[in-house]
Amino acid sequence: GMNVLFIVVDDLRPVLGCYGDKIVKSPNIDQLASRSIVFSNAYAQQAICAPSRVSFLTGRRPDTTRLYDFYSYWRVHAGNYSTMPQYFKENGYVTMSVGKVFHPGVSSNYSDDYPHSWSIPPFHPSAEKYENAKTCRGKDGQLHANLVCPVNVTEMPSGTLPDIQSTEEAVRLLRAMKTKKQKFFLAVGYHKPHIPLRYPQEFLKLYPLENIPLAPDPWVPKRLPSVAYNPWMDIRQRDDVKALNVSFPYGPLPKDFQRQIRQSYYAAVSYVDVQVGLLLNALDDAGLSNSTIVVFTADHGWSLGEHGEWAKYSNFDVATRVPLMFYVPGMTSSSASQGEKVFPYLDPFSHVSGLVLQGQSKKMVELVSLFSTLADLAGLQVPPACPKTSFSVALCTEGTSIVRYINSSEEKLQEVGKDGCGDTYRGCNEEPIAFSQYPRPADTPQWNSDKPKLKDIRVMGYSMRTGDYRYTVWVGFNPSNFSANFKDVHARELYMVESDPHQDYNIYNNTLHGGLFKKILG
Numbered sequence: 001g002m003n004v005l006f007i008v009v010d011d012l013r014p015v016l017g018c019y020g021d022k023i024v025k026s027p028n029i030d031q032l033a034s035r036s037i038v039f040s041n042a043y044a045q046q047a048i049c050a051p052s053r054v055s056f057l058t059g060r061r062p063d064t065t066r067l068y069d070f071y072s073y074w075r076v077h078a079g080n081y082s083t084m085p086q087y088f089k090e091n092g093y094v095t096m097s098v099g100k101v102f103h104p105g106v107s108s109n110y111s112d113d114y115p116h117s118w119s120i121p122p123f124h125p126s127a128e129k130y131e132n133a134k135t136c137r138g139k140d141g142q143l144h145a146n147l148v149c150p151v152n153v154t155e156m157p158s159g160t161l162p163d164i165q166s167t168e169e170a171v172r173l174l175r176a177m178k179t180k181k182q183k184f185f186l187a188v189g190y191h192k193p194h195i196p197l198r199y200p201q202e203f204l205k206l207y208p209l210e211n212i213p214l215a216p217d218p219w220v221p222k223r224l225p226s227v228a229y230n231p232w233m234d235i236r237q238r239d240d241v242k243a244l245n246v247s248f249p250y251g252p253l254p255k256d257f258q259r260q261i262r263q264s265y266y267a268a269v270s271y272v273d274v275q276v277g278l279l280l281n282a283l284d285d286a287g288l289s290n291s292t293i294v295v296f297t298a299d300h301g302w303s304l305g306e307h308g309e310w311a312k313y314s315n316f317d318v319a320t321r322v323p324l325m326f327y328v329p330g331m332t333s334s335s336a337s338q339g340e341k342v343f344p345y346l347d348p349f350s351h352v353s354g355l356v357l358q359g360q361s362k363k364m365v366e367l368v369s370l371f372s373t374l375a376d377l378a379g380l381q382v383p384p385a386c387p388k389t390s391f392s393v394a395l396c397t398e399g400t401s402i403v404r405y406i407n408s409s410e411e412k413l414q415e416v417g418k419d420g421c422g423d424t425y426r427g428c429n430e431e432p433i434a435f436s437q438y439p440r441p442a443d444t445p446q447w448n449s450d451k452p453k454l455k456d457i458r459v460m461g462y463s464m465r466t467g468d469y470r471y472t473v474w475v476g477f478n479p480s481n482f483s484a485n486f487k488d489v490h491a492r493e494l495y496m497v498e499s500d501p502h503q504d505y506n507i508y509n510n511t512l513h514g515g516l517f518k519k520i521l522g
């Protein structure tokens with residue numbers, strides 16, 4: 001069996017060279033992509049940290065984990081569901097967690113689900129506790145808790161940052177595994193580019209402000225239902241944004257400040273790229289690149305001014321779409337010969353990208369499929385598909401394995417005419433669909449619209465993304481019995497992918513489309 005290195009980045013949308021972004025410098029992730037199969041249409045099931053992570057780590061959708069906020073532990077509140085790392089642990093793997101893998105706090109039992117999920121206690125970087133402290137030097141020379149926060153690392157508490165510490169710990173664990181003859185599952189969770197955008201200041205050099213464009217659609221779309229809008233409260237609360245006195249909920253940020261946010265987001269991505277480069281280089285140095293599957297993804301995306309929105313908390317592609325790639329030695333790339341490096345470290349300050357992608361799949365895939373897919377790739381028995389109601393079923397998954405897209409190139413799929421699979425997979429010959437959802441406390445933007453607590457949820461937006469469109473229906477929701485009422489429709493959205501790639505023109509029309517979606521989402 002293969003080892004697994006599972007890398008999850010917080011709030012990273014696919015602004016990466018390997019996803020066609022022309023501005024970002026991400027040579028190490030791009031290099032991983034060139035040896036992987038890259039999914040260009042991968043989506044999270046809810047665009048917020050804890051619900052998304054619990055969903056993909058248990059292989060169940062938010063309606064089954066019953067976690068839409070940060071305040072419950074699924075084993076107590078929904079069902080005693082096995083997790084992906086737990087399954088590997090029960091199959092003889094040493095499972096290890098470094099950085100932000102589970103969302104910390106009550107949603108993972110204040111323990112990152114240890115000891116269920118992990119063989120050893122999870123590692124958290126000590127510098128994490130300064131993340132929201134006043135560590136950003138402003139123009140006034142004083143320290144602030146800013147959104148845009150390039151720093152001199154030597155001036156930081158203990159002279160470091162959380163992601164640097166996480167890389168160091170993960171590298172130490174890889175070196176330790178080199179001598180042990182035991183299979184491992186190592187999950188590494190990076191904090192950036194989650195806000196605050198706090199990263200080593202030298203990364204700004206990669207992105208002169210005059211080269212940074214605004215979002216292609218920095219306005220609130222005319223036909224956007226108010227329930228769909230997220231008012232980006234967490235950003236408004238940062239010192240530098242507060243000082244701008246922007247009106248709630250739609251007031252736009254000044255254009256120059258929009259550019260600064262985008263510049264710092266890119267800089268934070270390059271900072272994480274360096275961490276990923278050091279980590280993969282250590283995998284090489286430990287002689288483990290030929291025996292380790294590497295997965296790279298994020299918990300959800302992040303709006304950078306599109307639709308006049310910032311942060312996550314919505315059903316748009318910019319918030320739900322994530323990078324997703326699988327490196328499988330001997331399958332996605334030929335095995336390296338003795339002493340040959342698979343992942344030499346690339347310096348973003350000097351490396352010029354000449355990217356060649358091995359394989360890219362445009363299939364719609366969901367993060368909820370990660371559990372079954374990784375079990376499948378590692379040669380473990382794939383957990384059974386969940387029955388319709390699965391609260392009492394400890395081991396099952398609501399996401400189908402996508403290995404069939406990984407080990408057959410797109411050309412082969414076209415020859416087969418179907419999806420290159422028999423009848424063993426449910427819905428295999430149908431167009432795959434990615435589902436996401438987002439809760440709201442009301443039909444208009446409120447102070448808690450981004451992150452409503454369970455008891456305050458009144459509307460749920462169920463969204464489906466196909467190759468051709470994104471359709472979202474906002475329906476009444478009762479938090480006391482977790483029920484959505486599809487007869488109580490508050491709003492609908494329909495965006496056509498080809499003619500409206502940025503999702504700015506909601507063309508939903510009752511008379512035209514009324515019957516079309518009845519079958520699918522009620």
